[in-house]
Structures are given as C-alpha cells and as structure tokens.
Amino acid sequence: MTAILTSWAPGRVNLIGEHTDYSGGLVLPVAIQLGVTVDVDAIAGSIALRSTRLGPGEPFAPDGGGAPVAGWASYGQAVAAELAELGRPSVGMTARIDSTVPAGAGLSSSAALEVAIALALCAVAEFEVEPLELALACQRAELRAVGKPCGILDQAASVLGRPGVAILLDCATLEHRDVHVPDEAALLVVDSGIGHDDAGPAYAQRRQELEHAMALAGATRSTELDLERLDGLDDVSARRLRHVVSENRRVLEFAAAIEERDLAGAGRLLLAGHASLRDDYEVSIPELDLLVELADDAGAYGARLLGGGFGGAILALVDTDRAEEIATAVVERYRDETGGEATPLTAHPSAGASVRRA
Numbered sequence: 001m002t003a004i005l006t007s008w009a010p011g012r013v014n015l016i017g018e019h020t021d022y023s024g025g026l027v028l029p030v031a032i033q034l035g036v037t038v039d040v041d042a043i044a045g046s047i048a049l050r051s052t053r054l055g056p057g058e059p060f061a062p063d064g065g066g067a068p069v070a071g072w073a074s075y076g077q078a079v080a081a082e083l084a085e086l087g088r089p090s091v092g093m094t095a096r097i098d099s100t101v102p103a104g105a106g107l108s109s110s111a112a113l114e115v116a117i118a119l120a121l122c123a124v125a126e127f128e129v130e131p132l133e134l135a136l137a138c139q140r141a142e143l144r145a146v147g148k149p150c151g152i153l154d155q156a157a158s159v160l161g162r163p164g165v166a167i168l169l170d171c172a173t174l175e176h177r178d179v180h181v182p183d184e185a186a187l188l189v190v191d192s193g194i195g196h197d198d199a200g201p202a203y204a205q206r207r208q209e210l211e212h213a214m215a216l217a218g219a220t221r222s223t224e225l226d227l228e229r230l231d232g233l234d235d236v237s238a239r240r241l242r243h244v245v246s247e248n249r250r251v252l253e254f255a256a257a258i259e260e261r262d263l264a265g266a267g268r269l270l271l272a273g274h275a276s277l278r279d280d281y282e283v284s285i286p287e288l289d290l291l292v293e294l295a296d297d298a299g300a301y302g303a304r305l306l307g308g309g310f311g312g313a314i315l316a317l318v319d320t321d322r323a324e325e326i327a328t329a330v331v332e333r334y335r336d337e338t339g340g341e342a343t344p345l346t347a348h349p350s351a352g353a354s355v356r357r358a
Helices: 073-085 109-124 131-146 153-160 201-217 235-259 263-279 286-298 320-338
Strands: 005-014 029-044 047-051 092-099 165-170 176-180 185-191 302-306 313-319 343-347 354-357
Touching: 005 109, 005 153, 029 109, 029 153, 029 343, 047 073, 073 109, 073 131, 092 109, 109 131, 109 153, 109 354, 131 153, 153 165, 165 235, 176 235, 185 286, 185 320, 201 235, 235 263, 263 286, 263 302, 263 313, 286 302, 286 313, 286 320, 313 320, 320 343
Parallel strands: 047 092
Antiparallel strands: 005 029, 005 354, 029 092, 029 165, 165 176, 185 313, 185 343, 302 313
8 A cells, every 4th residue: 555645753762961951951872773764654643553563553533532552553543632632633543563662672763653654644634843842742742652751862862863963962951963973983882682561660769769869959950959059968869970970071072072973072972971860870781781792892992871771782882894793793692691592783873853745
C-alpha cells in the first residue's frame, strides 16, 4: 500500500549531560541515523496504528479521549491528547509504524515514536506546531502514557537534530546552538544486553532526590548552583547535586573540546562523567562499568554510560579509523568476562524529524 504521507523521527545519543535535563541543566545530544517511520495509509474516523514488530495497537479516538488503551499504543493516545489540548482538529488515521531504534539501549526509542506519531497527526490535520512546542507536547505525553517524569532532552534532540552537529541545549530556557562534531570522532555505542526502564521506580526516585536537594539549596534550575552551595546538605542530597552541577560544567567543556578537535580532552570528560554517574548519582551497574573500562583499555578516548542508567548501553568516543577494531575488542572481552553478548553500533549525527508527502 502506498502511504499518503510519511513521518520520520530519529533516536538520539546524548554525548554528555546525563540526568541534567529535568533540573533545567545543559545537554549535548545528536540525532542519529536510527529512528521511527510512520506511514499513513488513510485519513479515518479513529487512530489505528500497526507496528511491524509488535502488531496492531488498540484503536483510540482522534483527540486521544476515552478509556486508556493498553500497551505501546498508549504513547500514540497520549500524543493525540496533548495535541488536542493545543488545538489540533480531531482527524484520525490508519498508519504503519516501523522502528530501527533498539528498545532499552538508551537511544530514546520512545521519544522517536512520540515525535513521529505527533508529526503524522499534525500533517493529516493540517495543523502546524513549532518544533520545540511539539517536543514539549511529546514530553508531556510520555508522562501521561507511562508515568515517566522525563526532561526535554530526548524529544528536543529528535526535532532539532542536524547532520554533523550536536545540539548544545539549555533545558530551562530552550536556548540552543549547533556544535560541529569532527569527522575523525566516531560515536561508538555498545549495548550491554541488559535492558533499562526509565519509567521504573529507580529513575523517579533519582528525580525526587534531586528535586529535594535543589529545594534545600534554594534553586529552581541546576545552572544556578555552584559546588559551594552543597555545604551543609545531607549526604544523598549533596551527591545528587554535585553530579548535576559538575555535569553542567562538563557539558560546556566537552562542547569546547570537540569544537577544538581535542578528542583526548573530550574523552577525559566522558570518563569523569561516568564516575560521577556511578558514584554520586548511583545509576550505573557493574556491566556498564566493565564496558567503560574495556573501551578505555581498547583505545577509546573515553566512555560513559548512556541514557538513564540501570542497564542499557555505553557511549565511547573513538577515532573513526579505529571504531570497528575497538568495537570488536570490547565485545570479545565482554563475552569472555561475563558470558553476555554486547551489541555495538556507530552512531552518526543525523537529520532531525521530518514529514514527506506522497
């Protein structure tokens, strides 16, 4: 069947700036070549989505109303509801969904799904939304659908991505600028094979702990804080805040390093970021720590856990000419030491979300 229009939304790799977005901090993501495609076959009275991997979802009303649907289609229903609140006309569609983003690897498969569905729904209804307004609607949809209190990082990266660049984004003001990623810098992602769940209780607990710590420090955004403001806080609050305050600084230093083609300096910042995520934010697991160590041993400039933690993947910054060699070495040693199978891929900074009409 020939689609009347096709929307596309990429996953993302966040180079640095982890667990900073929901505190109004700084992040540095790239959109990647993997993503979600929505092929719209027809305009209809309801919204009926079929996934090539998961099968048909339960249909729902064009405005996202009615009883909550079960399973993955809940993301689509939540997106429709958020767009209806922005004024989108109640136009339904039948559509096929395909994804090349591995779920649970920290590459933001859910945000790519939300953005791709949102673009398709806007297109069939001839309803225009500014890119960051659409990203904010999709962020709210994630909370509505699965209760994940995420920041704006994932959805913003999906709509703002451009080939060859990272996006330096202030998550409080939404101010952003492009940061060129040099051709000699390869972004090697290695999936541990242990899935993570950002909608789970551990992620929500970290956010609650950070919000509590920021309230104790009298701040509404983490960029307002410096390390001196941690004095007198309880141990957990001080460590959570120390991570986000130091991570915001690392984001700026990393952006400057890659713009200067100082890959060794950028790699050291990744290693420091991983240590902070492991020790101060406590979101790593032994398998991710091992992968970071193996990547470092194999010749990466540096590496860190990718995404929310508690599983998923690492990101290693490596020479483009050595990416395959380093990936092979890491995967083989990981298998030898754990018996598990790690999966590598090289992520390329790519274009953001788009719609194409037939």
